[in-house]
Amino acid sequence: MKNVLRCFGSNLTLNCNRSKVCQLSCEKYSTAAAFKTESRERREKHPYKKIHPWKSFKAFSESLVENVIYNKNGLVALNKPYGIASREKDVNNTKVPYQKESLNKISGAVDYAVSNALPFIADRLGYANLNIVRSPERFMSGVMLLAADESVEKAIIKSQNRAMGFKKIPKTYWIVTTRLPKDTNGIKNVALKLHKSPCKKFERPVIHEKWSNTQEKKGEIKVLNVEYNLLSNSIDNLSALIEIKSSTTKWHAIRLFAATNLLSPILGDRIHAERIQNIMGTLMKVNPFVAAVDRPPRMNKKLLTHLNLSTEMQDIIPVHIHLKRIELSWYFGKNKDLLIEAPLTPEFSWTCQALNFELPRESNFSVENVSTEGQEQQFVQISQ
Template identity: 40%
Template sequence: MMIAMTLFRTTRNGEFAAAFCTCYRKYCTVEDVYTPKKKVIHPYRQIHPWKSENEFANSLLKNIIYNADGIVAINKPYGISMHNKNKDGDSSIKNCHKIVNAVNYSIHDVLPYLAKELDVPSLIPCMGSEKYMTGLYVFGINDDACQQIEKARRRFQMGKYRKYWAITTRVPNDIKGKYRLGMTLQKSSLGAKKPVILTKWSINAVKRNEVQLLNINYKIISNSTHNLSSLIEMEASVKRWHSLRLFASTMLYSPILGDNYHGSRVQEIMGTWIKVNPFAESCWDMPKINQQLLQLLDIKQSQQEIIPTHIHLRNVYLTSFGKQKKDIVLEAPLIHPFDWTCKQLMFKHIPELNNDDIEDVVKIASA
């Protein structure tokens, strides 16, 4: 203020403005105007980017993997149910999966639109990835195609017609393994039930349908930087009771990243990983993830609940399909957010599809 009064006394009125701006020129230049930086949104907060159901349906059309021989296969996004969005599900499962700005769309609601755009009679859901995983989902365009898909599925040895990829929060002790296991529902004293994996069971228990047999193979595809986690491939004969998650957690002691349902079934106690009682209160706690791993994912421990469950249905095998008896292998490339996580964890030598040659996704050989 004192500088301005001095200038006013020593200059004519017409010169005051020019002199004032000269003194404060560095604050008046256009180059120094502040431009706010664009906010970076974490990929796990953009899992459901669609603004309308029509936009969602069109994105599914872009993810069509195969449309021939009465089969339509899509690469299903994470957190999207096949069934009607108004259908009630298991609330305990829903509470374990936090999707930021989750949409309430379902594939069932857009099937008529997809069928029309693909110029097929109808799309009948047959088999594929569950809601909280990404990957293949297979439809038949009529009842005959659905019957052929079911027959092809049953022909495959021990039912292992699917291959899943998963990212674990630890590195398994063995690089590969083959298991024949049993699964059953264990009851608590209060009547609650939780699935457990058995290494011993009776034939009569299987006959009474008290034990479900599980044949499962796995192998490590790659380990992350600093060996903090693994990308593994699994083949399983059944998917009941979230068998893949249960197997990874309680048999490999390497829970699947983002699995807040079975991820705490094993815990580190005094440097040793052990199984805990499935009805213990700690089983409902958020799984503990290595701090270095969280840093690579740019996630704070307080934000851990938004990490999606990293399971991807990679392959589906249809043996001796249709009148031509073709062996059809459907293969789905990694999609968001699974692919982003792989890049962050720096997995090496991942066998991936060539996006420039989408026709190579499906390999068909004569039976």
């Protein structure tokens, strides 16, 4: 009888242990599933995945109106979102573009263009129509200038041409880089030239320190004038926030200059970032046609950690170039300039916070009637 009880007793103990194991196993898998769900939700909420939040074209158009930063006497400026083209693609354009398509991905990207929303914006602002005069390229954000009539458009263009005559660079950009630049500030006068690949099938731009007047007259080179200044280092000195003035953005000139001249590629750049390589511990410019320049940029893992990203997610990083300010020389008459400044976009601002940049105080307003005569300047703040 005792033996029988021992058998049943051991079986009862075994069944009890099995129940506990099953219970612990269920709890373990439930916890793991909850963790995966929480991680998935956390990834979906990443600011880089909310760059295009619009659910409809109307919502997009409304957001453009909300992002108007200047509106006076037919001149309208808005803060163009990242990843939005100024105009629709011309299907009849047979010219081969330098870069056929972007290598950057935007989560939930929309294929809207600002030009399609112009009638809506004009109506909301009380104009018969609006035309785009100046705009950052698609994969930049910042100041976009619109004109309500031909006289305003001519005034903008005249002001820009006058700045060239004054040897002033009217556009100021903010960029975030993946390394500290080799110089904290400087002024450079260089030239861009397209070089054919050894197979003669495609071309890539290269920056030259010297060129001839003949090359410039023939259009073989594009002069690039640059002024840059380091605004802040990031946490752990992994990255930098740089203010840069550039006379052109042709062939992604700012990206190219940052990578090959500052040895500090722009965060999110997948076109020119690998034009410098770490060779035996030294950063060096490499031949633009070697296979290594076509691979995705290799980012510092600490930098990715600060950005709450894994290596697999780095292709959603937006190109961090923001057209911060445009200066229209003598727009209101002799020695009376107009400065228009755009606040940082949400994703750019989030990056600055994540990397702990010390930002200059943002004005986020436009300034008109800036007297440039003599040593004194008078600034007038425009309420938005």
